[in-house]
Amino acid sequence: TTFEMDAKHGTDYHERFKKFLIYVQQNDLVVDGCMTDARGDRSKSPGQQPDPDAYLHVVEKREDGIVVRGCKLHQTGMINSHEILVMPNNALKEDEQEWAVCFAVPTDAPGMLYVYGRQSCDTRKLEDNKIDVGNINFGGQEVMTIFNNVFVPWERVFMNGETDFSTTLVERFAGYHRQSYGGCKVGTGDTLIGAVKAITDYNGASKASHVKDKIVEMCHLNETLFACGIACSAAGRKTAAGNYLIDLLLANICKQNVTRFPYEIARIAQDLAGGLLVTQPSAQDYDNPEIGPLVKKYTQAADDSEKRQRMLRYIENLTMGCGAVGYLTESMHGAGSPQAQRIMISRLIDLQHRKDLAEKLCGIQENHDIDWK
Known part of the structure; x- marks a missing residue:
């Protein structure tokens, strides 16, 4: 996607992303793919929300990077990860550029907050005898991930306003x-x-x-x-x-x-x-x-x-x-x-294509040229 954005808009997102990818691979890092926003009123798009923070968005642009604010929900394994790769949640309108943002930040970046979700039977893990937990050695977690005015340097920004590529x-x-x-x-x-x-x-x-x-x-x-x-x-x-x-x-x-x-x-x-x-x-x-x-x-x-x-x-x-x-x-x-x-x-x-196949077999489209693959 960054390759295609660069081809259309003359940006340099692809090189930025490749450098990030190489860094992740060389250091054997875990990256959380972060997409689902809080979303607020489901009948309204990001730009129509009473609270613009309902969808993560850019709140400030600087010479050295951007500042973002918002929340991503349902993030499985987030607190096990080294890096966060943030993406838009959904299709965006042309005037919703501040929500068309993709970037990477370390999980311990300043302004990052994590609220641990509850799970059924989770307090069994606090008991002395662990047999009632069921899976004694392994588990998982989901967290509310809050971006409270988090700074992202330009070299880690992979989309910034390109609403035509959000979908x-x-x-x-x-x-x-x-x-x-x-x-x-x-x-x-x-x-x-x-x-x-x-x-x-x-x-x-x-x-x-x-x-x-x-x-x-x-x-x-x-x-x-x-x-x-x-x-x-x-x-x-x-x-x-x-x-x-x-x-x-x-x-x-x-x-x-x-x-x-x-x-x-x-x-x-x-x-x-x-x-x-x-x-x-x-x-x-x-x-x-x-x-x-x-x-x-x-x-x-x-x-x-x-x-x-x-x-x-x-x-x-x-x-x-x-x-x-x-x-x-x-x-x-x-x-x-x-x-x-x-x-x-x-x-x-x-x-x-499926209709054409059926009509051809039934003699309805005798002269229709069909790709049978």
């Missing part, structure tokens, strides 16, 4: 993000499928035909997502700038499936896990010297009760606890909510 940048970033969900959500799904296989073994139910069939369905859904991720990557094309762009139509198909399949996988997981998934006593009860032995006695099935205890907590974590933030709700809204993909699919799909 292109948003669609391409969203496309890459939607492609990536064909990998990351699938990896999480693999662990959930493994947990369901384990719990059915522990329960002594893994040989039942309906249990096997439901696990096959989980695998089918999960691998379908992976196939979508691979497809939009394999069907990508080289751009004039020299990098490769994924197939945007297939990337949106991938993410549309991601808004649905993890929920069905989670439903089957809860089905096969059984009611103890949500009625299980706490880890403190298991460890209690008086009632602990009784709890273990009556929660034991075909295998050790602690194995069952730990695996049920992991399934709980992914389907309704802290892990569900990333596996379920993020699958719905991350990289754009479902309707955003449907809009892109409607733009990118060639329905007229």
Whole structure:
């Protein structure tokens, strides 16, 4: 996108961005892709908002750089990152130039504020016994990221007022993000499928035909997502700038499936896990010297009760606890909510070509020249 902006407007954004990219690669840095604004009144564009800070924007231009103010929401992994790459949230009108800004800043830049979001069951992490957390060693976070008059030097500014490229940048970033969900959500799904296989073994139910069939369905859904991720990557094309762009139509198909399949996988997981998934006593009860032995006695099935205890907590974590933030709700809204993909699919799909094919086959367009590819 910077390459195309330079070609049209005579700017030098592409060289600036390449220097930033090389710096990131040489230092092995983590970069947060920062797009979603607070947005205020959804019926109004950035320039129509009562509070202009509802969308991050430029509030001052200096000889050595710009000053920005605003807020980006839902930033997963932000406080694990070294750098922030900020982009516009949506298409912009010609007179909304102050919101057409793309830049990079370190996460510890002066004026950066982070407000940590709550997650379901998050206070379990504060308890002495960590078994009830579910995923004992790993987790994630989302933060409200506030830019409180943050200075950005010109060499780190990659768009400044080019409203005609805001839509292109948003669609391409969203496309890459939607492609990536064909990998990351699938990896999480693999662990959930493994947990369901384990719990059915522990329960002594893994040989039942309906249990096997439901696990096959989980695998089918999960691998379908992976196939979508691979497809939009394999069907990508080289751009004039020299990098490769994924197939945007297939990337949106991938993410549309991601808004649905993890929920069905989670439903089957809860089905096969059984009611103890949500009625299980706490880890403190298991460890209690008086009632602990009784709890273990009556929660034991075909295998050790602690194995069952730990695996049920992991399934709980992914389907309704802290892990569900990333596996379920993020699958719905991350990289754009479902309707955003449907809009892109409607733009990118060639329905007229499909109609022409059908009419040709039916003899309605005998002389119509059709590309059968």
